[in-house]
Amino acid sequence: xxxxxxxxxxxxxxxxxxxxxxxxxxxxxxxxxxxxxxxxxxxxxxxxxxxxxxxxxxxxxxxxxxxxxxxxxxxxxxxxxxxxxxxxxxxxxxxxxxxxxxxxxxxxxxxx
Amino acid sequence: xxxxxxxxxxxxxxxxxxxxxxxxxxxxxxxxxxxxxxxxxxxxxxxxxxxxxxxxxxxxxxxxxxxxxxxxxxxxxxxxxxxxxxxxxxxxxxxxxxxxxxxxxxxxxxxxxxxx
Numbered sequence: 001x002x003x004x005x006x007x008x009x010x011x012x013x014x015x016x017x018x019x020x021x022x023x024x025x026x027x028x029x030x031x032x033x034x035x036x037x038x039x040x041x042x043x044x045x046x047x048x049x050x051x052x053x054x055x056x057x058x059x060x061x062x063x064x065x066x067x068x069x070x071x072x073x074x075x076x077x078x079x080x081x082x083x084x085x086x087x088x089x090x091x092x093x094x095x096x097x098x099x100x101x102x103x104x105x106x107x108x109x110x111x112x
Numbered sequence: 113x114x115x116x117x118x119x120x121x122x123x124x125x126x127x128x129x130x131x132x133x134x135x136x137x138x139x140x141x142x143x144x145x146x147x148x149x150x151x152x153x154x155x156x157x158x159x160x161x162x163x164x165x166x167x168x169x170x171x172x173x174x175x176x177x178x179x180x181x182x183x184x185x186x187x188x189x190x191x192x193x194x195x196x197x198x199x200x201x202x203x204x205x206x207x208x209x210x211x212x213x214x215x216x217x218x219x220x221x222x223x224x225x226x227x228x
Contacts, residue, residue: 006154033216042116042202042219043155088154098143098206098217099168102154 003027004091006103013079014111021074021106023089029101030094032065032072037086037105079110114139116205116220124226125193133188133223137205143167144186145217146178147202155202161186162208190225198227 004025013019023032031050035043047056049065049072056063060083062075072089086107090100117136125131137144143162147155157170161180180186184205190197201224204217 004154035219040221040224042204042221045216045218048216090154098145098208099157099160099170100145100147100155100204100217101157102147105152105154 004089004101004103006087006089006106008106009104010107010109012109012111015080016078017110019076019079019108021076021087021089021108022071023073023091023103024071025091026070027091027093028069029091030069031092032069033090033092033100034063034072034074035088035090037088043088076108079108081110081112084108084110116203116218118201118203118220118223120223121221122224122226124228126228127193127195129193129227130189130191131193131225133190133201133203133225134185135188135203135205135220136185137203138218141205141207141218142184143206143208144180144184145204145206146186146188147204148172149200149202149222151199158188193227195227198225200224 007022033048034046037043047063052067052069054065060077064073086105088105089103119134145160146158149155159169160167164180175191177189200222202222203220206217
């Protein structure tokens with residue numbers, strides 16, 4: 001059974017601060033996806049990383065895939081209240097045929 | 113271009129009853145996956161349908177079953193409902209074809225099921 005552990009579970013910060021969310025596993029994933037979910041809605045895909053060591057940037061968000069493709073991080077620079085939400089990482093194992101294994105999520109609150 | 117749609121939005125049932133949830137995939141997608149998301153947790157994979165057949169299944173009992181229709185839409189059925197089945201049920205669609213090593217999944221808004 002593949003597991004993804006996210007940390008921290010909860011994060012409450014002030015507007016303008018930086019933060020990093022971690023997603024770790026002992027298993028190798030062929031791809032790893034980051035989602036953001038608002039209350040009462042489905043997860044919305046932010047980015048997919050597929051190559052070990054890959055770094056992708058989406059405005060103030062920076063995503064990194066570990067060299068061994070077992071871990072990933074999401075770094076937000078100068079957080080804004082609009083960044084508030086549940087951040088989920090999800091991994092697809094080799095030959096998993098799209099089955100995603102999700103982490104438990106990081107609930108972020110950015111206070112103005 | 114319509115995204116993934118799910119119905120109903122909310123549903124309240126009592127223990128022992130049966131429920132059917134519906135999903136229409138994003139245009140151009142042929143694969144539908146279902147996930148269960150308990151309050152405060154990440155989604156858990158239930159099963160996936162492609163070409164009208166169940167292709168993969170997560171660690172869920174046989175009370176959970178599904179179907180995919182020729183137009184790629186899908187249903188999730190849950191029999192003999194338990195209190196613990198209360199959750200947000202998410203449908204995700206993707207395109208299985210092509211040579212990509214991964215296919216991004218797009219999620220619907222979910223159906224909130226409450227079992228009393």
